[in-house]
Amino acid sequence: MHDEAAEKAETARAAAPRRRLTPAERLPQILEAALEEFSESGYGGASMAGAAARAGVAKGLIYHYFPGKAELFTAVVRSCIQPVFTEAEKLVAAHAGSNADLLRQLIGLAYRRVGEDLRDGVLFKLLLAEADRFPELADFYQREVLSRGLALVAGVVRAGIAAGEFRPDAADQPGLAAVLMAPVAMSSVWRGMLGPDRAPSPEAMCEAQVALVLNGLARPAPG
Amino acid sequence: MHDEAAEKAETARAAAPRRRLTPAERLPQILEAALEEFSESGYGGASMAGAAARAGVAKGLIYHYFPGKAELFTAVVRSCIQPVFTEAEKLVAAHAGSNADLLRQLIGLAYRRVGEDLRDGVLFKLLLAEADRFPELADFYQREVLSRGLALVAGVVRAGIAAGEFRPDAADQPGLAAVLMAPVAMSSVWRGMLGPDRAPSPEAMCEAQVALVLNGLARPAPG
DNA sequence: TCAGTTATTGACCATTCGGTCGGTAAGCAA
DNA sequence: TTGCTTACCGACCGAATGGTCAATAACTGA
Numbered sequence A, B: 001m002h003d004e005a006a007e008k009a010e011t012a013r014a015a016a017p018r019r020r021l022t023p024a025e026r027l028p029q030i031l032e033a034a035l036e037e038f039s040e041s042g043y044g045g046a047s048m049a050g051a052a053a054r055a056g057v058a059k060g061l062i063y064h065y066f067p068g069k070a071e072l073f074t075a076v077v078r079s080c081i082q083p084v085f086t087e088a089e090k091l092v093a094a095h096a097g098s099n100a101d102l103l104r105q106l107i108g109l110a111y112r113r114v115g116e117d118l119r120d121g122v123l124f125k126l127l128l129a130e131a132d133r134f135p136e137l138a139d140f141y142q143r144e145v146l147s148r149g150l151a152l153v154a155g156v157v158r159a160g161i162a163a164g165e166f167r168p169d170a171a172d173q174p175g176l177a178a179v180l181m182a183p184v185a186m187s188s189v190w191r192g193m194l195g196p197d198r199a200p201s202p203e204a205m206c207e208a209q210v211a212l213v214l215n216g217l218a219r220p221a222p223g
Numbered sequence C: 001t002c003a004g005t006t007a008t009t010g011a012c013c014a015t016t017c018g019g020t021c022g023g024t025a026a027g028c029a030a
Numbered sequence D: 001t002t003g004c005t006t007a008c009c010g011a012c013c014g015a016a017t018g019g020t021c022a023a024t025a026a027c028t029g030a
Helices: A002-012 A021-045 A048-055 A059-065 A069-094 A101-117 A120-135 A137-162 A168-172 A175-197 A201-217 B006-014 B023-045 B049-056 B059-065 B068-095 B098-117 B118-135 B133-160 B166-170 B174-196 B202-217
Strands: none
Touching: A021 A048, A021 A059, A021 A069, A021 B023, A021 B118, A048 A069, A048 A101, A048 B166, A059 B006, A059 B202, A069 A101, A069 A137, A069 B023, A101 A137, A101 A168, A101 B098, A101 B133, A120 A175, A120 B023, A120 B174, A137 B174, A168 B068, A168 B202, A175 A201, A175 B118, A175 B133, A175 B174, A175 B202, A201 B174, A201 B202, B023 B049, B023 B059, B023 B068, B023 B098, B023 B118, B049 B059, B059 B174, B068 B118, B068 B133, B068 B174, B098 B118, B098 B133, B098 B174, B098 B202, B118 B174, B133 B166, B133 B174, B174 B202
16 A cells, blocks of 8 residues: 555654664554554554554564454554543542533533544544454443443433432433433544544534533423 | 355355346446445455455456446445435425424434444444545535435424524524434444444434433423 | 347456564673 | 573565456347
């Protein structure tokens, strides 16, 4: 594949003298380079040689760190998706105010995260695309991303109902958490595929969703 | 690639005597076969030989109908995504009742569509994944899917506000249509990547979203 | 029946890719 | 210094892929 960007990145980074590094130094370089390569070319289109070149490293070295392409890919995904959720869970654990406010903050945090780093979105999109061909990856997504996110949202909703903030019948809607999560996820996907300019604005979506959700969950006014 | 399913499909279909067909007959066969191939293997992983085998046809024939792999892919996408929107637009045009009811019907239609045909979801997922590498495809998606869907939803919301059904301040939220569309799209993506069993149930999401949206858009009760 | 058109084939080519392997040298311990 | 471990290289291989092309056989109209 003749790829300008990859080529330039290669020559730029390969120009640095090749030193022997400790695995703790080299691994992040390889993961970062692989992320670029996978993001730009997809799983099938990405080449080990390309990833190696981006890292300024010989192809063989990657096989010193990973058994094969598939394992490299899963490692890249793992290293990227985790931080978001730990951050969100920390927010929930630390929050003290109303559940409506917590939900607003949670939604805001998620959209901000989508808005700032484009690569996350690209990788998320890539993950979606490849999950069904990597059972291990689909398991990972379901366990570490989807279930975790749904549990987080559902917990806040449940607490809000218990506190009398939200309409009680929301407790009987098992699909509610997914409906609340989906816009953020989709915002990320849209940005990944269309770019920041043509995709619906995360800020606008955030505002609209917060308004919709807080109204939609509010207890009906008496009368 | 050694693929059991593809192999079986091949032998099964190739057993039929090879006849000369008119392009109008052969084209759908090739598109259908290519859809299967792309769905199962992604763009990079799909092979022209595989698609040809599934269609029970020699590889060369595909090049008689399409200039190359990229064009075949875009043709497959085009032929699949269109019908949903024409159906939805027909529904809107024909509807006579309240806008709240129209919105409910629209959401229901979209989720039903997602629930019944799995291949649509898989292809949609594939489209998301490959769009940024095919500018023409990204344009197509933005023009024929996203914009059209957003316009459809926004129109109903606007009409509902004008009719006094929905809260007037919803008119000031440009991200609202995207928020309303996203759960359906995401439901499709989730089913495509996790399968019908592990993905959030479209029926449950539909019910929750309808309830949330109709409450969230309703005019605040006086008092 | 015959010529012209074209749907269809399958062998073939150049290229690329994932993965292997023997070898090199840098760091470290003794 | 010596010797062991291991990060690192880069040439190499078999397999698979996208794409080509000359040959063929099935339709069509005259």
